[in-house]
Amino acid sequence: MTVMVTxxxxxxxxxxxxxxxxxxxxxxxxPERRPAQAADRAAQPVLALSQIALTFGGVAALxxxxxxxxxxxxxxxxxxxxxxxxxxxxxxxxxxRPDRGEVWLGxxxxxxxxxxxxxxxxxxxTFQNLAIFKGLSVFxxxxxxxxxxxxxxxxxxxxxxxxxxxxxxxxxxAAEDVIGFLHxxxxxxxxxxxLPYGLQKRVELARAxxxxxxxxxxxxxxxxxxxxxKLELSEHVRNxxxxxxxxxxxxxxxIGVVMGLSxxxxxxxxxxxxxxxxxxxxxxxxxxxxxxxxVAHQDITELAV
Amino acid sequence: xxxxxxxxxxxxxxxxxAITVGAAVAFGAVPLLGSDYLMDAVLTPxxxxxxxxxxxxxxxxxxxxxxxxxxxxxxxxxxxxxxxHLRLPQLPLLVDLVLAGxxxxxxxxxxxxxxxxxxxxxxxxxxxxxxxxxxxxLTKFGWFSNDNPSGVIDAPVLSVAGFTxxxxxxxxVFSLSVVVVxxxxxxxxxxxxxxxxxxxxxxHELAAKVIGVPLLRTKLLAFGASSFLxxxxxALWAFAYLRTVEPAGFNLDRSFQILFIIIIGGLASLRGAFxxxxxxxxxxxxxxxxxxxxxxxVFDSGVLEMSQRIxxxxxxxxxxxxxxxxxxxxxxxxxxxxxxxxxxxxx
Ligand SMILES: Nc1ncnc2c1ncn2[C@@H]1O[C@H](COP(=O)(O)OP(=O)(O)OP(=O)(O)O)[C@@H](O)[C@H]1O
Ligand SMILES: [Mg+2]
Numbered sequence: 001m002t003v004m005v006t007x008x009x010x011x012x013x014x015x016x017x018x019x020x021x022x023x024x025x026x027x028x029x030x031p032e033r034r035p036a037q038a039a040d041r042a043a044q045p046v047l048a049l050s051q052i053a054l055t056f057g058g059v060a061a062l063x064x065x066x067x068x069x070x071x072x073x074x075x076x077x078x079x080x081x082x083x084x085x086x087x088x089x090x091x092x093x094x095x096x097r098p099d100r101g102e103v104w105l106g107x108x109x110x111x112x113x114x115x116x117x118x119x120x121x122x123x124x125x126t127f128q129n130l131a132i133f134k135g136l137s138v139f140x141x142x143x144x145x146x147x148x149x150x151x152x153x154x155x156x157x158x159x160x161x162x163x164x165x166x167x168x169x170x171x172x173x174a175a176e177d178v179i180g181f182l183h184x185x186x187x188x189x190x191x192x193x194x195l196p197y198g199l200q201k202r203v204e205l206a207r208a209x210x211x212x213x214x215x216x217x218x219x220x221x222x223x224x225x226x227x228x229x230k231l232e233l234s235e236h237v238r239n240x241x242x243x244x245x246x247x248x249x250x251x252x253x254x255i256g257v258v259m260g261l262s263x264x265x266x267x268x269x270x271x272x273x274x275x276x277x278x279x280x281x282x283x284x285x286x287x288x289x290x291x292x293x294x295v296a297h298q299d300i301t302e303l304a305v
Numbered sequence: 306x307x308x309x310x311x312x313x314x315x316x317x318x319x320x321x322x323a324i325t326v327g328a329a330v331a332f333g334a335v336p337l338l339g340s341d342y343l344m345d346a347v348l349t350p351x352x353x354x355x356x357x358x359x360x361x362x363x364x365x366x367x368x369x370x371x372x373x374x375x376x377x378x379x380x381x382x383x384x385x386x387x388x389x390h391l392r393l394p395q396l397p398l399l400v401d402l403v404l405a406g407x408x409x410x411x412x413x414x415x416x417x418x419x420x421x422x423x424x425x426x427x428x429x430x431x432x433x434x435x436x437x438x439x440x441x442x443l444t445k446f447g448w449f450s451n452d453n454p455s456g457v458i459d460a461p462v463l464s465v466a467g468f469t470x471x472x473x474x475x476x477x478v479f480s481l482s483v484v485v486v487x488x489x490x491x492x493x494x495x496x497x498x499x500x501x502x503x504x505x506x507x508x509h510e511l512a513a514k515v516i517g518v519p520l521l522r523t524k525l526l527a528f529g530a531s532s533f534l535x536x537x538x539x540a541l542w543a544f545a546y547l548r549t550v551e552p553a554g555f556n557l558d559r560s561f562q563i564l565f566i567i568i569i570g571g572l573a574s575l576r577g578a579f580x581x582x583x584x585x586x587x588x589x590x591x592x593x594x595x596x597x598x599x600x601x602x603v604f605d606s607g608v609l610e611m612s613q614r615i616x617x618x619x620x621x622x623x624x625x626x627x628x629x630x631x632x633x634x635x636x637x638x639x640x641x642x643x644x645x646x647x648x649x650x651x652x
Contacts, residue, residue, distance in 0.1 A: 093515060119517035131512035133505045135573065143498075144505050148517025150498040154526055157497035158490055164497070207516065 045104065046071050046215050046247040047092065052101035054087055054271075061087040062098065063271040069215070074241055074248045076258045079268035080291065085251045086128055088268070089217050092249070093118055093125050105215070119148040124208035125217035128251075132204050134193025138184055141192045141203050142175040145210035178210045181243070182236055198229040202236070209240055216246040222257060230254070234261050255292075259283065267291065331481055336474040345473040345546075351586040352480040353542040358566040358578035359491055360534030365564070366572035367495060368527035369507025370420050371428055374435035375535055375563040377416075380555035381409040381439060382536030383543035384449050387550055390461055391451060398465055402483070405540050406533040412439070413532025420524050436557055443552040450550070457551040460544045476545040483541060487534055492575060494530065503527055504573070535563075568621055571631025580632045589613050 047069040054062040061084045069075045077085050090096040092103055094113030102109045105121050118125075124145065133141050149171060150157075152164035179188050182202055187195060192203050201221060208216055221237065222230045234257050240246050252258045258265060259279045267275040267282060269291040275282050282288055336344065361375050385405035389396060396404075416435040420428050443449050450458050463470040463479055470479040494500055502523045505513040514520055543550040562585060570581020592613055596604035628634050 095511070095515075115514055116517065116519065118515055125515060127512065131509045133508040133512070135504050135508050136501060140501050140504075144501055144513075144518070145516055147498065147502060147505070147513075152498075154494060154497070154499045154530075157499055158493045160493070168498070211516075 044071075044106070045069050046073075046106060047249065048104040049088075049092070050102050050104070052088070052091055052098045052103070054084075054091060054096060054098045060271045062091065064101070065268070065271075065273050067266055067273070067276075069247055069249060071247055072241065072245065073264060074237070074250060074262045076250045076252060076262035076265040077268060078252060078255060078258055078265060082270075083268040084271045085268055086219055089125060089219050089249070089251065092217060093123065119145075119211060119213075122211075122214035123217065124211055124213035124215075126201075126204045126208050126219060126221055128219040128223065130197070130200050130204060132192045132200050132207070134191065136192060137189050138192050138195070138203050138206075139175060139179065139188045142178055142184075142206045142210050143171055145178075145207040146171040146174060149211070174210055174212075178206045181209070181239070182206045198225040198233075201225055201229075202233065205233070205236060205240075209244060209246070212244055213246055216240060216248045218248060219251045220253065221250070222252060222254060230257060237261065332478065336478055339474070339477075341473040344477040347586060347590070349473070349477050349480050349546045350542070351582050352477070352484045353538050353546055354563065354566060354586060355579045355582035356484045356487055356541065357535045357538035357563050358570065358582050359488055359575055360531045360538060361563050362567045362570075362573065362575065362578045363491060363495070363503070363534065364527050364531035366567055366574065366577075367500065367507065368503035368524065368531075370417070370524060370527060371425060372432040372435075372531070373429050373557070373560050373564065374416060374432040374439075376555040376557065376559035377435040377439035378409045378413055378532045378535040379539030379542060379559065380443060380552060381412055381532075382406060382539030383550050383555070384443060385409065385536065386540040386544065387458060387460065388449065388451075398463060402537060402540055406536045409536025409539070410529040410533040413528045413535075414525050417525055417528025417532075420528065421521060433557075436560055440552050440556065457549055460548045460550055463544055470545070480541050480545045483537065487537060488575060491530070491534065495575070499523070499526060565617060565621060567631075569617075569624055569631055571633035572629075574631070574633045576636075577631050577633035580636060584632060585617075588616075592616065 045068040047067070049065055049067040052062050052065045052067075053060070065084075065088065067075075067077075067088075077088060079085050087096060091098050092113065094110070094115035097112040102111060103113050104110075105113065105123065108121075113121075113123075133144060136144065150164075150167055152161060152167055156164040179185055182205065184199075184202060184206060187199060192200060195203065201224075205218070205221060208218075218237065222233055225233065237248060237250065238261060241248055250258070250262060262279065264276070264278055265282045266273055267285070267288050269287075274287045274291060275285040277285070335348070339348070357375060357379060360378075361372060364370050364372055382405045385408040386401050389401040389404055390398065393401075412435070416432060419431040423431055444456065447453070447456075450456050463476065465479075470476050495503070502513070502518045505516075505518055506520060506523050506527075510520065513523075539555070543554075547554065566581035566585050567578055568581070569584055570579070571577025589609070593604070593609050596609060596612065600608075624631055
């Protein structure tokens with residue numbers, strides 16, 4: 001669902017100019033931000049959604065959703081198919097403009113996050129459907145994660161000016177680092193499109209990580225991969241937080257993986273947030289159990305085993 | 306895209322050697338030993354078409370923006386060079402050439418603006434507008450052809466720093482020098498971040514946007530750089546090859562010809578552009594020889610043209626189905642088959 005943005009939507013998105021503006025003065029209006037003590041400031045959310053509502057035609061994809069993500073947290077968002085999980089990420093990354101509500105990235109509030117500036121704000125994401133650059137090598141895919149850092153114009157790139165060369169060297173070193181971190185060294189020169197699905201997912205994760213984002217949004221990073229790859233990838237996600245210091249929002253169907261990996265879990269159902277808390281709290285929540293019905297019961301029992 | 310192991314990888318030091326030998330042959334042996342026919346009717350048009358194909362490949366093969374307006378930019382390059390030469394005679398020819406490229410780039414950027422909203426088939430149709438508009442403007446306004454009643458203008462003699470390029474060999478060397486410089490610069494652009502951005506926009510525009518690739522700038526750079534190269538190719542076509550300039554030579558057929566070159570040669574490959582251009586230039590010559598030998602007088606120019614179209618059409622279908630990466634992929638496979646055993650024998 002995620003990448004299904006039609007032409008008309010892209011047009012609409014581009015026609016609406018970037019809405020982001022610092023609202024330092026408005027900060028006091030928002031409850032979460034009112035406390036000014038040092039201790040509270042340290043715990044200021046990396047990402048906060050307030051009262052996000054989104055509809056498509058008559059379909060309400062999100063209904064007044066609030067969400068706060070603390071620094072260094074792995075925050076899972078779960079829910080059945082069509083619950084609005086991907087829509088939530090698309091709102092955070094500015095691909096959808098919510099009908100109401102605000103997205104706070106650190107200190108700044110947006111009615112619509114400017115997608116083109118997302119990377120500059122320290123936000124990176126992956127997509128539910130693979131979104132790698134098939135014709136580029138694995139290494140070049142990873143380098144692309146730093147595209148926003150290349151400030152040298154094309155003429156400087158052609159002649160290889162000192163600025164262009166310095167940026168290039170820095171970026172290559174950073175890419176090299178992530179390639180090693182995610183064990184992609186053996187395939188680094190292969191065209192990404194020729195790799196098996198699980199590796200392609202890992203390339204996409206590497207591309208998102210290379211810029212060392214403060215906020216990393218992962219839309220079902222383990223979907224469609226084998227069980228062993230799933231375990232390996234989830235270890236990588238944990239390492240991404242531990243070694244790279246990224247705060248992570250993780251969408252995942254597999255409750256088993258989610259319970260083991262995340263610090264807090266928000267549960268969406270039919271566009272509304274029906275539960276939010278630690279894995280144990282969510283597991284015991286009656287509304288969650290009802291929403292998940294048979295399938296989820298199975299997952300939850302599986303987990304208990 | 307997957308590059309074959311180059312000579313340099315197989316035999317260290319061989320890369321520089323191959324380049325030196327290639328340059329010695331292309332700049333030395335060919336003009337000294339080659340016949341006028343070879344240079345005038347084969348190599349010079351090959352070079353101009355190859356450069357145009359390099360330009361279109363940058364736009365279509367790398368950046369994924371389909372264009373059917375190449376001939377328009379060839380025409381802009383040719384007419385701009387002619388008019389700059391005519392109206393600003395104090396400028397050296399090479400400056401005219403670069404300025405003509407820049408004028409073509411500016412027009413390319415204007416006609417590239419719809420690419421921000423349109424893609425694929427719709428974009429291709431909108432680039433047709435460039436084709437028809439430019440041809441119309443050049444025919445309609447006599448100023449462009451200096452009010453020459455026939456609309457056909459004789460191109461002035463090429464001269465750089467007092468040295469004139471008039472003989473077939475001289476015009477070939479001039480074209481070769483321009484094409485080599487332009488191709489090397491293009492190669493450098495494609496290997497830098499801009500080149501990666503092109504492919505990213507082609508392969509997944511939304512993901513490219515999210516990671517901060519400036520879509521507007523990237524697409525317009527592709528249109529601008531592509532039109533720049535095609536504009537210069539147009540100047541070569543008119544000044545070094547035909548030595549006349551007329552709008553009819555830059556019609557839609559020519560646009561398709563350049564598109565076919567990059568499809569047959571291989572999308573997103575500069576070597577493919579050269580291979581495809583060589584094929585398109587040499588193939589009709591071979592076909593007419595073969596036809597005349599087999600069928601004698603029946604094989605007149607009408608039959609030649611028709612059979613040529615049929616064969617090219619069939620080949621394009623065959624390539625699209627069997628080897629979408631074009632002649633260059635076949636070439637690389639062949640090269641690997643030949644070079645690999647040799648490399649093993651050497652070790
Ligand atoms: N671009 C769109 N146009 C129209 N409707 C959309 C669009 N994107 C999402 N929706 C609708 O919004 C609702 C939520 O979809 P969303 O993709 O966010 O769900 P999800 O939780 O990610 O589901 P899944 O687990 O299947 O990925 C669905 O009813 C979907 O049909
Ligand atoms: Mg989804």
